[in-house]
Amino acid sequence: MKEKLKEHIEKLIPLTEDEFTFILSHFSIEKYKKNDFLIQQGENVNYCYYVVSGLLKLVFNDKDGKQHIVSFAMEDWWESDFSAYFMQTKAKMSLQCIENTIVFSISLKNYQKLSTELPKMGSFFLKKSNLGHIASQNRILSFLTSNAKERYEQLLKQYPLLFQRVPKTLLASYLGVSRETLSRLSS
Amino acid sequence: MKEKLKEHIEKLIPLTEDEFTFILSHFSIEKYKKNDFLIQQGENVNYCYYVVSGLLKLVFNDKDGKQHIVSFAMEDWWESDFSAYFMQTKAKMSLQCIENTIVFSISLKNYQKLSTELPKMGSFFLKKSNLGHIASQNRILSFLTSNAKERYEQLLKQYPLLFQRVPKTLLASYLGVSRETLSRLSS
Numbered sequence: 007m008k009e010k011l012k013e014h015i016e017k018l019i020p021l022t023e024d025e026f027t028f029i030l031s032h033f034s035i036e037k038y039k040k041n042d043f044l045i046q047q048g049e050n051v052n053y054c055y056y057v058v059s060g061l062l063k064l065v066f067n068d069k070d071g072k073q074h075i076v077s078f079a080m081e082d083w084w085e086s087d088f089s090a091y092f093m094q095t096k097a098k099m100s101l102q103c104i105e106n107t108i109v110f111s112i113s114l115k116n117y118q119k120l121s122t123e124l125p126k127m128g129s130f131f132l133k134k135s136n137l138g139h140i141a142s143q144n145r146i147l148s149f150l151t152s153n154a155k156e157r158y159e160q161l162l163k164q165y166p167l168l169f170q171r172v173p174k175t176l177l178a179s180y181l182g183v184s185r186e187t188l189s190r191l192s193s
Numbered sequence: 194m195k196e197k198l199k200e201h202i203e204k205l206i207p208l209t210e211d212e213f214t215f216i217l218s219h220f221s222i223e224k225y226k227k228n229d230f231l232i233q234q235g236e237n238v239n240y241c242y243y244v245v246s247g248l249l250k251l252v253f254n255d256k257d258g259k260q261h262i263v264s265f266a267m268e269d270w271w272e273s274d275f276s277a278y279f280m281q282t283k284a285k286m287s288l289q290c291i292e293n294t295i296v297f298s299i300s301l302k303n304y305q306k307l308s309t310e311l312p313k314m315g316s317f318f319l320k321k322s323n324l325g326h327i328a329s330q331n332r333i334l335s336f337l338t339s340n341a342k343e344r345y346e347q348l349l350k351q352y353p354l355l356f357q358r359v360p361k362t363l364l365a366s367y368l369g370v371s372r373e374t375l376s377r378l379s380s
Contacts, residue, residue, distance in 0.1 A: 066334055066337065066338060068338055074334070074337040074338050075337075076330065076333055076334055076337065077333075088323065088326055088327050088330055089327040089330060089331065092323050092324075092327065093327070098334070099334070121315075121316060121319060122312070122316065125309070125312040125315060128308075128312060128315045128316060128319060129308060129309065129315060131319055132308060132315060132318055132319045132322060135319060135322035135323050135326055136275065136279050136322050137279075138326045139275055139322055139325045139326040139329060140275050140276040140279065140280070142326060142329030142330055142332075142333060143263065143275055143276060143329055144276065145329075145333055146263055146264075146329060146332055146333060146336070147253055147261070147263055147285070147286070149333070149336045149369070150253065150261040150262075150263065150369055151253060151255050151261050182336070182337055
């Protein structure tokens with residue numbers, strides 16, 4: 007379990023054993039079952055999560071009860087309602103398990119402490135945040151420039167694994183199309 | 194000029210005069226005229242920019258010659274094609290002046306050097322990156338959940354100044370609607 011986190015961080019920055027022990031002491035490991043909530047829309051957001059195994063959806067439920075999927079998160083992804091986490095406001099979105107999921111969680115206090123006390127973890131978080139920002143900028147671009155069929159093909163190409171693991175209804179919600187439209191696209 | 198950058202950084206982290214002198218040595222000041230390009234789609238992206246005064250658009254030109262505005266940047270905003278800047282790939286978007294604009298520019302090498310050699314600047318960049326990530330996550334959410342009229346009203350409420358400074362054609366492109374639709378929304 008903890009080896010996965012170590013390997014993940016070491017993809018970007020080298021660590022000594024002592025440094026990793028120090029880092030690990032800032033995280034907790036949590037196990038969730040399919041359909042469990044890590045974050046509930048409208049409630050406090052205490053943690054940011056690193057996914058060890060499993061699959062999550064970050065979802066906004068509108069006033070008509072319709073769900074909109076902002077992102078998925080699987081192995082090696084970091085996820086949270088970042089606005090609520092960093093600004094310490096109520097969650098605008100829920101984070102829920104699509105599969106049984108194991109995560110490492112870190113509180114904002116520990117995130118800030120770790121960034122300051124071990125500057126190379128500050129660098130790690132900065133790189134991760136920049137990558138997250140890039141992924142979001144790309145998604146905005148795809149909303150502006152691509153139709154549903156193109157967005158479907160981009161997603162298939164970029165994350166082929168998602169297509170085997172995510173129910174079609176959720177894929178449709180991520181792409182912003184109806185279940186029927188998705189069936190036409192994928193046939 | 195440099196006082197604006199100092200005040201901007203000090204909103205998040207306190208600085209000594211020596212620290213600010215060190216920081217400033219990593220930036221260059223550049224002046225552009227309306228319609229000048231800071232980044233050209235398809236070319237290298239050497240800098241990230243802090244806007245001292247003026248107004249920029251980050252824009253993607255599609256194969257049919259249609260422009261899609263990913264974001265605007267005015268006073269106190271940081272902007273670049275972040276994917277191309279951080280990954281050192283060719284620009285997918287252009288960054289162009291809507292008004293005469295003054296910026297501080299920083300190369301990736303200096304960004305990384307500054308983050309490492311002055312850890313509190315690492316913290317500053319981390320906070321800025323997280324805020325950028327949050328803003329993008331919010332924009333994705335608004336694409337998924339809001340119609341053109343709602344997106345127009347959100348923008349008007351969040352950035353009233355933009356409405357006085359940005360030509361209507363560009364606002365329409367940012368909102369992903371036609372110029373005619375925007376006229377209906379704003380009447």
